[in-house]
Amino acid sequence: MRLEIDSDRLQRELEELGRIGRYLDESTGLWGVDRLALTDADGEGRRHVVARMKSLGLTVTIDRIGNVYARREGREKLSPVLLGSHVDSVETAGRFDGCLGVLGGLEVVQTLDDAEIQTRRPIVVAFFTDEEGCRFGTDMLGSAVATGRIPLEAAYALRDREGKLLRDELTRVGFLGGAPERLDPPHAYLECHVEQGPTLRAAGLDVGVVAGVQAISWHELTIVGKSAHAGTTPMELRADAGVAAARINLKLRELVASGRHGAALRATMGVIAPRPGLVNVVPGRATATVDLRNPDGALMRGAEAEIVAFYEEVAREEKVKISWRQTARTDPVAFSPRVRERVAAAASERGLRHASIVSGAGHDAQELARLCPAGMVFVPGEYDGISHNPREFSTPKQCADGVNVLLDVLLAFAEEGGE
Ligand code: HGY
Ligand code: MN
Ligand code: MN
Numbered sequence: 054m055r056l057e058i059d060s061d062r063l064q065r066e067l068e069e070l071g072r073i074g075r076y077l078d079e080s081t082g083l084w085g086v087d088r089l090a091l092t093d094a095d096g097e098g099r100r101h102v103v104a105r106m107k108s109l110g111l112t113v114t115i116d117r118i119g120n121v122y123a124r125r126e127g128r129e130k131l132s133p134v135l136l137g138s139h140v141d142s143v144e145t146a147g148r149f150d151g152c153l154g155v156l157g158g159l160e161v162v163q164t165l166d167d168a169e170i171q172t173r174r175p176i177v178v179a180f181f182t183d184e185e186g187c188r189f190g191t192d193m194l195g196s197a198v199a200t201g202r203i204p205l206e207a208a209y210a211l212r213d214r215e216g217k218l219l220r221d222e223l224t225r226v227g228f229l230g231g232a233p234e235r236l237d238p239p240h241a242y243l244e245c246h247v248e249q250g251p252t253l254r255a256a257g258l259d260v261g262v263v264a265g266v267q268a269i270s271w272h273e274l275t276i277v278g279k280s281a282h283a284g285t286t287p288m289e290l291r292a293d294a295g296v297a298a299a300r301i302n303l304k305l306r307e308l309v310a311s312g313r314h315g316a317a318l319r320a321t322m323g324v325i326a327p328r329p330g331l332v333n334v335v336p337g338r339a340t341a342t343v344d345l346r347n348p349d350g351a352l353m354r355g356a357e358a359e360i361v362a363f364y365e366e367v368a369r370e371e372k373v374k375i376s377w378r379q380t381a382r383t384d385p386v387a388f389s390p391r392v393r394e395r396v397a398a399a400a401s402e403r404g405l406r407h408a409s410i411v412s413g414a415g416h417d418a419q420e421l422a423r424l425c426p427a428g429m430v431f432v433p434g435e436y437d438g439i440s441h442n443p444r445e446f447s448t449p450k451q452c453a454d455g456v457n458v459l460l461d462v463l464l465a466f467a468e469e470g471g472e
């Protein structure tokens with residue numbers, strides 16, 4: 054008899070966590086979630102999940118970057134299988150992004166408890182700090198520190214838009230832990246996550262077997278021109294930071310449309326903030342962000358080179374100063390073939406329609422892939438899989454299918470021998 058997770062219990066947990074940091078979203082009329090990293094709401098969400106971990110009898114450890122690990126002992130003292138994701142969110146989130154992986158991991162643990170199964174290997178369920186990256190500027194922060202890509206002191210020194218230090222915020226919400234931040238390599242790492250795009254649902258699939266993650270490149274731009282009167286200043290005397298930002302934004306679209314950097318390039322200017330932002334003042338300053346994504350590393354580098362050259366061209370032509378810094382940069386990551394095979398086998402055995410898919414979004418799994426065999430189980434989403442939006446929604450069956458596959462793959466790895 055195949056083990057099944059308790060779908061109703063998982064839904065109750067997703068709803069309960071989804072109520073923390075919720076807000077009524079004007080544009081959709083729906084309850085959204087705003088648990089930006091290390092805000093009070095994130096702190097409350099973290100405490101809620103830690104309480105659930107402890108109620109399951111797990112041993113909870115908090116490290117120096119605020120990553121939380123909850124351990125269930127195995128029959129033998131072997132390296133654990135790690136299940137995880139994140140519980141921080143963007144400011145306009147739904148209740149599935151990240152949370153499905155963490156609460157799904159805890160549901161797997163509770164299912165094993167109910168069935169009185171103790172696996173050979175220990176199991177650890179984790180959530181990582183600031184996966185989203187949109188408050189302190191770089192994504193997968195906690196898992197990148199845990200796996201050595203970002204030094205702890207560099208993470209501590211990050212500041213948000215109000216100048217608040219990450220380390221101070223970690224202390225303020227009570228999650229500056231004492232455990233070493235560098236993670237001992239787990240036996241394997243598995244993450245269940247919503248696809249956050251339209252592919253699986255449109256193809257009528259139940260599960261995505263994630264092949265890997267595409268490259269990500271984030272720039273933060275500061276554009277300095279000259280504030281001036283909108284009525285009296287002739288156009289030829291202007292140094293308009295707003296126009297410079299707009300030209301770069303349109304260039305991003307041309308970069309994609311040109312096909313010069315492959316058909317899969319995606320480019321976004323998510324932040325465009327002209328200053329002083331008044332109707333009758335030519336913007337003397339502007340901050341903006343550039344988010345590039347490409348599954349091909351070489352094509353990504355070509356796109357980056359082209360947009361950086363364009364910053365210089367715009368600066369000259371618009372008579373502004375443009376400074377920029379790289380705030381996030383990851384190459385394409387391929388997930389472990391062994392994990393992928395096991396995800397596909399588990400889906401097949403459950404009669405679930407599945408296919409291989411490359412992740413458009415960044416995930417903690419891509420950082421853990423540096424330490425051990427890592428992989429992901431994707432769950433389809435309704436409404437074209439929209440995400441980073443309160444309309445984000447996966448049905449109880451979609452969630453249960455994904456977490457049942459997570460359970461099966463966990464059991465396969467947790468019974469393996471070795472060190
Ligand atoms: O930006 C991303 O891809 C992820 O949601 N942090
Ligand atoms: Mn996520
Ligand atoms: Mn996200």
